[in-house]
Amino acid sequence: MKQLLTRLTVTTDGEGFTDLTAHLQQQINSSGLQCGLLQLVCLHTSCSLTVNENADPRVLRDLTTYLRAIxxxxxxxxISGLGALRPYCHDDEGPDDMPAHIRTALTATSLGLSFEQGRLVLGTWQAVYLWEHRARSHRRQLSVHLIGE
Structure with missing residues (x-):
C-alpha cells in the first residue's frame, strides 16, 4: 500500500463549474498507482465539490439556478414567503460572501473517488467539478490524497 498527499491549485472564472476530472486523472497517472482511493478536499468555505453531468451543460445551469433560488x-x-427580507449580517468580502458560505454548507467540500487500472471510476456522463459560489474568479486549493497499490 502506498499513499501520496499533494495540492492542486485551480483558477475559477467566477460563479460556476470547473471540471477537475482531467487534473485528477493526471494526479493518478503520475502516482503510478493502479487501484485505490482518491480523497479530494476543498480548502475553502465559499466553493464546493460535486460529481455531476458532463454531457449537457444545461444541467449545470439548472443546478446554479436552483441553488440561487434557495x-x-x-x-x-x-420559507413561507411571508415576512420581511433580512439581509445577511456577514458581508466582509462583499454581497456574495455569505450566500457563498451557505451554498457551500448545503453541498460538499470533500469527495472520495475510487480508481482502478489507473483510471477514475466514473459513470459515462459524470465529471468531477469544483463549484465556485463567488462572483469573481479565485485561485482555489484542493488537497488530493491518493491511497492504493
Missing amino acids: VPQEGVQP
Missing part, C-alpha cells in the same frame, strides 16, 4: 443573494426571508 440561497438568494439579497438575504433570507421566511
Whole structure:
C-alpha cells in the first residue's frame, strides 16, 4: 500500500463549474498507482465539490439556478414567503460572501473517488467539478490524497 498527499491549485472564472476530472486523472497517472482511493478536499468555505453531468451543460445551469433560488443573494426571508427580507449580517468580502458560505454548507467540500487500472471510476456522463459560489474568479486549493497499490 502506498499513499501520496499533494495540492492542486485551480483558477475559477467566477460563479460556476470547473471540471477537475482531467487534473485528477493526471494526479493518478503520475502516482503510478493502479487501484485505490482518491480523497479530494476543498480548502475553502465559499466553493464546493460535486460529481455531476458532463454531457449537457444545461444541467449545470439548472443546478446554479436552483441553488440561487434557495440561497438568494439579497438575504433570507421566511420559507413561507411571508415576512420581511433580512439581509445577511456577514458581508466582509462583499454581497456574495455569505450566500457563498451557505451554498457551500448545503453541498460538499470533500469527495472520495475510487480508481482502478489507473483510471477514475466514473459513470459515462459524470465529471468531477469544483463549484465556485463567488462572483469573481479565485485561485482555489484542493488537497488530493491518493491511497492504493
